[in-house]
Amino acid sequence: MFDLKLDGPKAVLTLCRPPVNAINAEWLAGFHALLDQLEGAAGLSALLIRSDQKIFCAGMDLDHVRALFARADGADAMVGDVSEFQRLFARIEALPAVVVCEIGGAALGGGLELALACDIRIASHKAKLGLPEARLGLIPGAGGTQRLTRLCGRGIASRIILSADTLDGATAERLGLVQWSCPPEALEATVEAVVTRIAGLAPAAVREAKALIAAAGDPARDGYAEEREADRRLFDQADTRTRIADFLAGAR
Structure with a gap:
């Protein structure tokens, strides 16, 4: 589900839950456990979050969504789940190290909300970024409405959330959603250069x-x-x- 490698001031956390790094309760608990370890890592300056799947992260597990809608208390259960998403993403945001997110494939819904909790986002030109919840009658409630508005302003947040627009990486950089965008073949080297630069700072x-x-x-x-x-x-x-x-x- 995850692979964590610590190397002095740098750490790499790879999401590896096939096929789309869908988020469920086990995933959340595992990520929290990794943050417990990272928060205590002396001298850590940079954490890279990446995926070994074609998709960075597709958000909440669809099997779990189906189960929620089958429950009489589904709305309350959904609110509880969203609270857990918010708690995890707040911990990522508060991590003392600089958190860099490498987006090589799709980051949609909760996957983009995870990326928004990071300090720096670097995307492939061909990556797909979006918050499509309004298509399903929901909202990006794991911090998406708040972080995206603070990051890009009300106008861009309205475009992405209220029209369920999906952006490629190049457009996302132009609108300020990611700080760097590059061709897919240059993504790994670009990310490595940024993370290494950060790790060399005080x-x-x-x-x-x-x-x-x-x-x-x-x-x-x-x-x-x-x-x-x-x-x-x-x-x-x-x-x-x-x-x-x-x-x-x-x-x-």
């Missing part, structure tokens, strides 16, 4: 910067004050002093 600075980017979207937080305190914490870090000394020595 881990403490990356953690502070990620938290501050989140503060920019939270009206209850004073991001400017938090920047000052982050600088204070980083100034006396041994790693910071070494990096600055090396930089100044090279600038002579």
